[in-house]
Amino acid sequence: MSDKPILSLQDANILQGDHLVLHDVNIHIEEGQFVYLIGQTGSGKSSLLKTLYGDLPLKKGSGSIVGYDLHQLKEKDIPYLRRKIGVVFQDFQLLTDRTVHENLVFVLKATGWKDKKKIEKRINEVLSKVGMATKGHKMPHQISGGEQQRVAIARALLNDPELILADEPTGNLDPRTSEEIMILLSEICQSGRAILMATHDYSLILKFPFNTWKCEDGKVVETVQNTL
């Protein structure tokens, strides 16, 4: 593992419109690192992640993510930034009117892939990686929540991202399925990708211990497990 920074914020303010959610945020993630983001409801976890994937502007402070300067980020840069990071949400956000396979084709075509053979090869690779190789023909409503999240993770992996941002990816899943998703995310991390994951599930943190940042009183602080 090198010490190449995949993500860093210096003295950053996180805003929702005029509302200051977090101030003077200083964080840093390197290649292959797994970091949890915790904090009470409304403490700013999603707002921080949104700033990182370009959904909220960084107006004060500096920040870089997978080589992009967040302060200089233009609307036209956002699709390119999103190809270098994978984003996973609590509610999976699959397109419900098409199969698993078609969901993945859609993303590849939207991100510039044209060669049919390469598209098929990549889809097989990511579906195999998440244990869903035989389910490509299913509609999202024909598979379980855990399986839908596996597909959403496969979708996040399509463009081989250096970083995955996951906003409560186990929030809609039962404890056993949550653990399976954590095992999958841990394996993805071991293969060299960095992961920043917002969660409310402290039992997962205890079972899969990684560095933890807490949003509290408008700040992000590094925390240790016995003070969770």
Ligand SMILES: Nc1ncnc2c1ncn2[C@@H]1O[C@H](COP(=O)(O)OP(=O)(O)OP(=O)(O)O)[C@@H](O)[C@H]1O
């Ligand atoms: N779209 C929005 N417009 C204005 N304010 C918002 C918006 N979304 C969130 N906020 C406010 O920003 C603050 C942080 O919310 P955020 O969603 O980032 O918290 P969170 O830690 O992710 O919460 P949760 O654990 O419930 O998902 C809250 O005060 C919230 O009310």
